[in-house]
Amino acid sequence: MSHTEEHSHFDSSSPERYRASLRVAIVNITANFLLSTAQVIIGLLGHSQALVADGMHTLSDMLADMLVIFALKHGRKGADADHPYGHERIETAVTLILGIVLIGVAIGIGVRAGMKLVAVEELLKPSMLTLWTAIGTLVAKEAMYRYTIVTANRFGSNMLRASAWHHRSDALSSLIVAIGISGSLIGFAYFDALAAIVVAIMIIKVGVQLSWQSLRELVDTGLGTKDLDSIRKTILSVSGVKALHLLRTRRVGGQALADVHIIVDDHLSVSEGHQISEAVRAKLINEITPMTDVMVHIDTEEDVEAPSCEGLPLRDEVLKRLDGYFHAIPEARQIEHITLHYLDGHIDIELLLPLSAVADTAAAQKLARRFAEAIQGDEKIGSVDVLFH
Numbered sequence: 001m002s003h004t005e006e007h008s009h010f011d012s013s014s015p016e017r018y019r020a021s022l023r024v025a026i027v028n029i030t031a032n033f034l035l036s037t038a039q040v041i042i043g044l045l046g047h048s049q050a051l052v053a054d055g056m057h058t059l060s061d062m063l064a065d066m067l068v069i070f071a072l073k074h075g076r077k078g079a080d081a082d083h084p085y086g087h088e089r090i091e092t093a094v095t096l097i098l099g100i101v102l103i104g105v106a107i108g109i110g111v112r113a114g115m116k117l118v119a120v121e122e123l124l125k126p127s128m129l130t131l132w133t134a135i136g137t138l139v140a141k142e143a144m145y146r147y148t149i150v151t152a153n154r155f156g157s158n159m160l161r162a163s164a165w166h167h168r169s170d171a172l173s174s175l176i177v178a179i180g181i182s183g184s185l186i187g188f189a190y191f192d193a194l195a196a197i198v199v200a201i202m203i204i205k206v207g208v209q210l211s212w213q214s215l216r217e218l219v220d221t222g223l224g225t226k227d228l229d230s231i232r233k234t235i236l237s238v239s240g241v242k243a244l245h246l247l248r249t250r251r252v253g254g255q256a257l258a259d260v261h262i263i264v265d266d267h268l269s270v271s272e273g274h275q276i277s278e279a280v281r282a283k284l285i286n287e288i289t290p291m292t293d294v295m296v297h298i299d300t301e302e303d304v305e306a307p308s309c310e311g312l313p314l315r316d317e318v319l320k321r322l323d324g325y326f327h328a329i330p331e332a333r334q335i336e337h338i339t340l341h342y343l344d345g346h347i348d349i350e351l352l353l354p355l356s357a358v359a360d361t362a363a364a365q366k367l368a369r370r371f372a373e374a375i376q377g378d379e380k381i382g383s384v385d386v387l388f389h
Helices: 015-045 049-074 088-118 128-155 158-185 190-218 225-236 270-287 301-305 315-325 330-334 361-374
Strands: 243-252 255-264 291-300 337-343 346-353 381-388
Touching: 015 049, 015 128, 015 158, 049 088, 049 128, 049 158, 049 190, 088 190, 128 158, 158 190, 190 243, 225 243, 225 255, 225 270, 255 270, 270 291, 315 337, 315 346, 361 381
Parallel strands: 255 291, 346 381
Antiparallel strands: 243 255, 337 346
């Protein structure tokens, strides 16, 4: 078993995981702040547009790490009266804003570098210090990747794992900057501006990805096909579930929610149907990693395949009708319980009477016929079965 797999089900709310993740985020924020400050100042003083652009890229990483801390803090808050589904969407909204800001910053960097390319004769040669700064940034980004990925694997944190790989992709940005500055230093003045444009495109890509993911979440985009297939397989594995005919999912931050309609036998008791629905809910939450809440609706086969029962009277109205139909049957006063089955567009009724209400089998059959004849004029009622105990 790999190190990652070993911790894939680590408690996401554990204090140890929170403290370790917070420590990683703070270290990364501090490092990114120092790097971005050095890159921008040295880039401006050393006449390297590419280094300034990479500094802005690093600054965006710092903001992303601040989002990680924000998510760690607010993701631990439970639901309340004003936020019945929790606070995960706050992270989504902030991420959307960050993505838009990144796109704007990158466009500004790209336009400025493009204008410099038009007047290439005015480009200044970067200083050697800018090259060493770019190389130092590359080494620092790789170190941040290794530091972050260790904690991510230790606690099975996808959020930290994504942050780690973001640091490694940033090392590529710094490599491009180093190449651009090197080209300018050996006489190709436009290399630095080209590197700035490439970095600007990389920042735009990050901004678009962040914004698009957040927008998809805000409009309740469902889970992917692979996740849906896993959810269906899990539901159908629960004893008592005959089929499912409606499945809806959505994401809220790092969580996933689902609504599902399952089909069960049409003569189950309410308590058994509820027990099956709870088993479905518990199994989905335990076996589908991002799933945190499930709403399960119980349907019968007739509810799906047969005429609708919409508009049929509820119990109070049915009992009033039966009182009128059965008033001439003395044994009706001994009915102990009435069960209603809403099936095939009508109501089937079960009457429970004590065995003492009849003298023998013949009397029981005769009484059952009397009850059946009494309701024949009601189109809403399908049949009457009489049970004795």
